[in-house]
Amino acid sequence: FLVTSTKLQAAGFGKRYAHTIGISVDYRRTNKSMESLQLNVQRLKEYKSKLILFPLKANKPKKTDSTPQELTLAQQLVGDVMPFKLKSRKDTARKVTKKSKKYSCFDALRRERSNARNWGMRAKKAKEAAEDAAVTGKK
Structure with a gap:
């Protein structure tokens, strides 16, 4: 992911935390529309919900780490975590006037x-x- 700092704030992430979970932050970018901002925030939240974060210290897990039940269910994923789907619009044929x-x-x-x-x-x-x-x- 490559996101703006505004999108991160809306999704509830900090810049440093985003880097640790594989999200790149571009502070130069700006958001063109509210629709794209909301879609990307939703995508970030979905991404966060699918992640399983292992604690750095097993005996001292943090609030942001996953629960022990989730850790036992963890499996290595091969491929993209969330493949990006482009919605293509079909153009209909029309007469040449x-x-x-x-x-x-x-x-x-x-x-x-x-x-x-x-x-x-x-x-x-x-x-x-x-x-x-x-x-x-x-x-």
Whole structure:
């Protein structure tokens, strides 16, 4: 796992503790949406529930370690603990229309870049034209 510190806090882990159980923490990352944050927190909690943590000192187990009953049931897992499943969306076939044939992605992007570049100048011109029309009494 590679998670942000916000996700760790939401799941109830500390940075040092996360490193000890195989979770990498990237403090530079940010969360883009609440949905992904909640999904990843849920994934972290599920991962934690599947882990069996052995105590470092057998006679002094900590709160975070697994119970003796769980330790007796422990078996070595071969493979991924939690395989990551991507949900793919199926696209349906559709007819090619004249509009879609005529559409040029390059032209659309060029037009949008031009609009972004000239937006301020066009707004200024429109404002000046409105002021001139108000002064002269014309539309």
